[in-house]
Amino acid sequence: xxxxGPLEPLLLDIEGMKCGGCVRAVEQRLLAxxxxxxxxxxxxxxxxxxxxxxxxxxxxxxxxxxxxxxxSLAGLGFQASLRDTSGPGLSLxxxxxxxxxxxxxxxxxxxxxxxxxxxxxxLAPQPGSFWPHALVATLALAAPGRPILVAGWRAAWAGLPSxxxxxxxGVGSAYLASLVGLLWPASGLxxxxxxxVMLLGFVLLxxxxxxxxxxxxxxxxEQLAALQPDTALLVMDGGPPRDVRxxxxxxxxxxxxxxxxxVPVDAVVLEGVSALDVSSLTGEPLPQLADPGVxxxxxxxxxxxxxxxxxxxxxxxxxxxxxxxxxxxAMARKAPIQGLAxxxxxxFTLAVLALALATFLFWWLWGAHLWPxxxxxxxxxxxxxxxxxxxxxxxxxxxxxxxxxxxxxxxVVACPCALGLATPTxxxxxxxxxxxxxxxxxxxxxxxxxxxxxxxxxxxxGTLTRGRxxxxxVVPLQGQESTPEAPAPQAPAPEGAGEGLTPADQLxxxxxxxxxxxxxxxxxALLQQAEARGLPLLPLETADTLAGAGVRGVIAGEAFRLGRxxxxxxxxxxxxxxxxxxxxxxxxxVLALARGPELLGLIAVEDESRPDAALVxxxxxxxxxxxxxxxxxxxxxxxRLGARLGLRPAELAWEQTPEQKLAAxxxxxxxxxxxxMVGDGINDAPALAAADLGIAVGTGTGVARDSADLxxxxxxxxxxxxxxxxxxxxxxxxxxxxxxxxxxxxxxLPIAAGALLPSRGVLLNPPLAALLMALxxxxxxxxxxxxxxxxxxxxxxxxx
Numbered sequence: 001x002x003x004x005g006p007l008e009p010l011l012l013d014i015e016g017m018k019c020g021g022c023v024r025a026v027e028q029r030l031l032a033x034x035x036x037x038x039x040x041x042x043x044x045x046x047x048x049x050x051x052x053x054x055x056x057x058x059x060x061x062x063x064x065x066x067x068x069x070x071x072s073l074a075g076l077g078f079q080a081s082l083r084d085t086s087g088p089g090l091s092l093x094x095x096x097x098x099x100x101x102x103x104x105x106x107x108x109x110x111x112x113x114x115x116x117x118x119x120x121x122x123l124a125p126q127p128g129s130f131w132p133h134a135l136v137a138t139l140a141l142a143a144p145g146r147p148i149l150v151a152g153w154r155a156a157w158a159g160l161p162s163x164x165x166x167x168x169x170g171v172g173s174a175y176l177a178s179l180v181g182l183l184w185p186a187s188g189l190x191x192x193x194x195x196x197v198m199l200l201g202f203v204l205l206x207x208x209x210x211x212x213x214x215x216x217x218x219x220x221x222e223q224l225a226a227l228q229p230d231t232a233l234l235v236m237d238g239g240p241p242r243d244v245r246x247x248x249x250x251x252x253x254x255x256x257x258x259x260x261x262x263v264p265v266d267a268v269v270l271e272g273v274s275a276l277d278v279s280s281l282t283g284e285p286l287p288q289l290a291d292p293g294v295x296x297x298x299x300x301x302x303x304x305x306x307x308x309x310x311x312x313x314x315x316x317x318x319x320x321x322x323x324x325x326x327x328x329x330a331m332a333r334k335a336p337i338q339g340l341a342x343x344x345x346x347x348f349t350l351a352v353l354a355l356a357l358a359t360f361l362f363w364w365l366w367g368a369h370l371w372p373x374x375x376x377x378x379x380x381x382x383x384x385x386x387x388x389x390x391x392x393x394x395x396x397x398x399x400x401x402x403x404x405x406x407x408x409x410x411x412v413v414a415c416p417c418a419l420g421l422a423t424p425t426x427x428x429x430x431x432x433x434x435x436x437x438x439x440x441x442x443x444x445x446x447x448x449x450x451x452x453x454x455x456x457x458x459x460x461x462g463t464l465t466r467g468r469x470x471x472x473x474v475v476p477l478q479g480q481e482s483t484p485e486a487p488a489p490q491a492p493a494p495e496g497a498g499e500g501l502t503p504a505d506q507l508x509x510x511x512x513x514x515x516x517x518x519x520x521x522x523x524x525a526l527l528q529q530a531e532a533r534g535l536p537l538l539p540l541e542t543a544d545t546l547a548g549a550g551v552r553g554v555i556a557g558e559a560f561r562l563g564r565x566x567x568x569x570x571x572x573x574x575x576x577x578x579x580x581x582x583x584x585x586x587x588x589x590v591l592a593l594a595r596g597p598e599l600l601g602l603i604a605v606e607d608e609s610r611p612d613a614a615l616v617x618x619x620x621x622x623x624x625x626x627x628x629x630x631x632x633x634x635x636x637x638x639x640r641l642g643a644r645l646g647l648r649p650a651e652l653a654w655e656q657t658p659e660q661k662l663a664a665x666x667x668x669x670x671x672x673x674x675x676x677m678v679g680d681g682i683n684d685a686p687a688l689a690a691a692d693l694g695i696a697v698g699t700g701t702g703v704a705r706d707s708a709d710l711x712x713x714x715x716x717x718x719x720x721x722x723x724x725x726x727x728x729x730x731x732x733x734x735x736x737x738x739x740x741x742x743x744x745x746x747x748x749l750p751i752a753a754g755a756l757l758p759s760r761g762v763l764l765n766p767p768l769a770a771l772l773m774a775l776x777x778x779x780x781x782x783x784x785x786x787x788x789x790x791x792x793x794x795x796x797x798x799x800x
Contacts, residue, residue: 019163020420114201133193206774227299267309335444338423360407368399413769422737430730438713450727460631462680469607476503517543
């Protein structure tokens with residue numbers, strides 16, 4: 001059916017991917033479709049992030065592109081389904097267990113049975129008949145081996161050979177050669193039916209071990225999902241609370257939260273007072289006070305008293321649901337370095353097929369004749385142990401059997417699993433760990449960029465400061481100053497003011513009414529001051545915010561401007577400018593208010609620095625970053641803040657418009673390489689988007705968070721250096737994994753092709769090749785999992 005609403009990327013669950021070649025095949029098939037503009041596939045999570053082409057997908061009456069995507073991938077043997085992000089269930093763990101674990105346990109049992117049968121067959125003397133072995137091999141290929149053979153054939157037929165193609169060729173060629181040798185002895189082909197049986201057993205065992213190790217990469221995301229309970233206590237009129245599914249809650253429902261329970265959905269407190277532990281979501285170690293009127297997010301733990309809550313957003317729209325969706329999409333979006341590995345893995349399979357063919361031809365036609373000693377002497381039939389060669393294929397009696405065995409070993413040992421897993425395992429573990437600690441990266445590309453940073457620039461208001469400034473002085477037009485602690489004496493109200501208001505009160509009332517239409521941090525100070533003075537807000541007819549300058553609007557038919565003095569009234573008197581400079585010298589930010597061409601007064605506002613700001617800047621310097629401050633505020637407040645935080649004068653920039661911030665970022669990029677910008681607020685959205693890595697704190701506006709590549713949840717900056725260090729360590733694991741994956745193939749492939757056979761007598765038989773192939777993949781996954789232990793040992797968590 002047609003789609004409605006804004007176009008969003010699709011997140012698909014893909015079944016059947018085994019290696020980097022599969023990833024490349026899925027991406028190529030998706031990108032070949034006209035409705036797809038961009039596709040990114042993650043082998044670890046088996047997901048595909050698909051960006052649709054708006055002209056194709058949003059045309060009038062355009063069909064749903066999902067069936068076409070599913071049908072196209074089904075032609076390659078991959079089953080695709082749309083990830084359901086609208087339902088209440090966030091049980092990622094149960095979803096994975098349902099899909100995978102029963103099948104993998106079956107594979108483990110079958111693998112062990114195959115290895116047991118094959119081992120017994122090797123040790124039991126044979127009376128010269130291979131029919132029982134042929135029967136066992138046939139059953140092995142028809143039952144546990146059938147999915148591999150089918151998937152390998154489909155991939156080869158589509159022109160995109162995969163790991164299953166290599167395994168299927170190895171198993172199938174060994175089986176067919178043995179079958180021909182059994183039915184037609186004159187052909188001279190060897191009979192080694194146990195080879196395909198053992199090869200299948202090791203492949204299935206390796207896949208189970210690999211999946212078991214890979215399962216741990218998603219534990220961080222599962223722990224996030226576990227923060228949302230399955231049920232809630234719904235309060236009914238005239239009756240006791242009823243236990244209901246969280247998915248059944250709707251906006252406006254009332255729920256009871258008992259001590260020890262987690263908040264099931266985003267809600268607002270109606271009754272009760274308690275403390276909430278939000279460390280699992282934001283890393284904030286201090287409890288959050290919850291009293292009537294306070295909004296609480298899903299996943300927070302109630303520590304003290306019972307609360308009555310009203311649902312604001314249902315389960316699928318809650319904060320924890322949005323975090324999980326963001327992390328899942330981030331895991332599906334690969335880092336640029338992963339594209340290289342996937343491209344290599346996709347072409348690597350073709351290279352392995354060519355090498356296997358060359359190996360077969362060389363040892364069949366020339367190798368065994370050049371080095372006759374590599375052939376195993378023929379053993380009398382009465383002393384033979386399964387066929388015409390010894391234990392685990394330790395030798396071969398003829399050039400044809402030796403060539404076939406080595407070619408099969410090449411096919412199996414070089415399956416590009418480790419290449420395909422090298423990057424996504426580390427990225428998935430790093431993204432999940434970051435999410436557990438309240439640091440949300442938008443994909444592997446953001447992690448790779450964060451690891452390459454050299455400079456971190458900060459905004460001032462709401463970022464290095466609390467963003468909750470206070471009014472410290474009010475200077476009416478007449479020059480009479482009034483402080484919040486000591487309001488000016490009562491005086492007749494100016495025209496348009498409420499009865500009995502002083503000039504200072506009227507000035508605050510007008511300014512607060514204008515700022516009520518904005519979300520700038522300075523607005524909070526004015527609104528708080530108006531509330532403290534008991535001043536009602538005046539109706540605002542129109543309002544317009546000019547980023548970096550101020551706000552203008554119409555109250556009672558008169559035009560007002562509030563903001564920087566140079567913008568509010570460029571021709572202000574020398575007396576007004578002198579008073580402004582005096583207030584700024586004390587560290588305050590000064591707002592000017594004008595009605596038409598008339599300057600009404602000045603309001604001084606001061607903002608405290610965050611308690612952890614100085615420590616964060618020091619930690620960033622210790623990690624080797626250059627730091628700086630870009631602020632739209634006046635020079636004196638910026639200098640005073642810089643002095644308190646240990647910033648040098650050369651690292652400070654003030655009175656920066658959004659355009660000047662952009663220019664400063666571009667200049668830093670040209671001089672010092674990749675730049676991160678940490679901001680909060682509408683003014684910072686362009687700078688966040690222009691920086692190589694935009695970082696937004698969790699208390700920022702929605703625009704800032706949408707523009708950011710890294711979101712730090714909570715109200716603490718110390719997550720920034722920790723997140724950047726985690727990104728650096730994640731990319732170190734990626735490079736280690738890629739080094740291992742490439743190095744493994746460079747070392748093992750020549751050995752499998754028989755490079756050491758003439759000089760050292762080393763023969764890598766197919767079953768052993770299958771085991772080495774599995775161990776290479778497991779090594780990559782386990783190395784990525786060491787990120788978790790390293791983070792715990794270093795104490796890099798601030799919570800969670």
